[in-house]
Amino acid sequence: MQQKILIIGFVWPEPNSSGAGTRMIQLIELFLEQQWEITFASAVADSEFMFDVTSIGVKKVAIALNDSSFDAFLKDLNPTIVLFDRFIVEEQFGWRVAENCPNALRILDTIDLHTLRLARQKASKERKKFQTSDLFSDTAKREIASILRCDISLLISEIEIEILQKNFKIDPKILYYLPFLVDTIDEKTIENFPKFHERKDFIFIGNFLHEPNWNAVQFLKESIWPFIHEQLPEVSLLIYGAYPSQKVFQLHKPDERFLVFGRADNAAEVVKKARIVLAPVRFGAGAKGKLIEAMQCGTPSIATTIGAESMHGNLPWNGIIADDAQDIAKAAIQLYQEEALWHEAQQNGIEIINQRYSKSLFGFDFINHILSIQGIIEQHRMDNFMGAILLHHTLSSTKYMSRWIEEKNKKLT
Structure with missing residues (x-):
């Protein structure tokens, strides 16, 4: 029929x-x-x-x-x-x-x-x-x-x-x-991922009409980024997202390397250039598209328990899961600096995509x-x-x- x-x-x-x-x-x-x-x-x-x-x-x-x-x-x-x-x-x-x-x-x-x-x-x-x-x-x-x-x-x-x-x-x-x-991540795709040393900075990306995203950015600005910035003063956090309001742009602080850009013309490209996705989502449901995209781009992530909920089954996470602001910051600094840990996290993300989302x-x-x-x-x-x-x-x-x-x-x- x-x-x-x-x-x-x-x-x-x-x-x-x-x-x-x-x-x-x-x-x-x-x-x-x-x-x-x-x-x-x-x-x-x-x-x-x-x-x-x-x-x-x-x-x-x-x-x-x-x-x-x-x-x-x-x-x-x-x-x-x-x-x-x-x-x-x-x-x-x-x-x-x-x-x-x-x-x-x-x-x-x-x-x-x-x-x-x-x-x-x-x-x-x-x-x-x-x-x-x-x-x-x-x-x-x-x-x-x-x-x-x-x-x-x-x-x-x-x-x-x-x-x-x-x-x-x-x-x-x-x-x-x-x-x-999504498509399976094959060897050719992996070969084309930017390498650890070719990437820099942290990134957050999400639609600002979605309340959990706005809350996460506030959490980053107020409680997480100050600790990271103190330890990694030459590193920036790039904030991207569709439909940003004026209150979102008011968080833009170049002297603190907290940079708000609004909508990304090509989300995958900016995620691939970043070394780590920060996604401290404190409430929400479903599966997080930003974290799927991070794995597709070979970019490890720091996620909360709710952020990673039901996304990886029994497989190890594409990075580190933490909920407390200081724990998130410490995890982010560690993953940003340790190349071996970063590569392990990237491989975990590839396995999650291929085994749970293909x-x-x-x-x-x-x-x-x-x-x-x-x-x-x-x-x-x-x-x-x-x-x-x-x-x-x-x-x-x-x-x-x-x-x-x-x-x-x-x-x-």
Whole structure:
């Protein structure tokens, strides 16, 4: 059967801005390899840095929120698979998909478990230790409901699958682990990595619209970099990231070698030139795109426990894991100066990529999983009766709220 996929994006994908954008392009490329027909739709305005999906053979369609024109669009397209980019998108459009294309397989790409990230963020801001009870929030009610309404939910972190099964009693049959999908690092790639002595400085890179990144930069500036700068006064810390605000640029201090550059034209190039990636992420969820990119560039990293969470399995880390500010600083200085330790860390990163993120290990199995669920979709949905209940009530409530908003908007125009 020729598959016709509709991807409804929270935003237009920006692979040069965020890990989420990179993830979306990886999924699109995987579907294109199957010669499946893909339409990417979003209700947000075009952005300056969005990837032109039409350049790789994907149809691009602008859609509207709370507008029945989407129903007509759906019926005309008649997709066999609909992929929602984050639970917020499923909330907005899931009921319309279920009503107009009931046979379409509904897939939710969680990106990261928002429930976990926001609970950790709240605990961090309140300066208290994160507890499991923090998970049971209003966000969790919304996100878990969205997961239950979908046929398959993609998780990028094994820890998150464990949380969903253990704490929220989610049936593992509707969950699917799918990490970042990248190319294997071969010998030729390794030979082309800049050598230890050809690299200099530390680097942090991350989208500043993502709160964990802004918090990490503040942590670096206030608590970590002063200690490193005292020990390595000729070394700089380069801060890169998409969508920096004025408050980010106010941290730029050349006399302290704390340098804020904003968006990198080519993230991989600046990461390859650096000797070490610093990523002191104090809260968050999912897998960190910046740390995957570091490994792909042969650049060791200093990460926190949360930063490296679920990323390396039983393999040794691509550098050093530390959480306390002084421990992070000491680890960074040691890794920066000791070439043998640096080479060992680089090799660890190569092994992590090749054993845990290689597209060849996961892509084919995921495609087969989609096809197998499509083959038993009725039974699959009956086994997820709680999801059917939630979908029924969503159709009975969200549907009419959306219709009311649509009518109200008509009167205002």
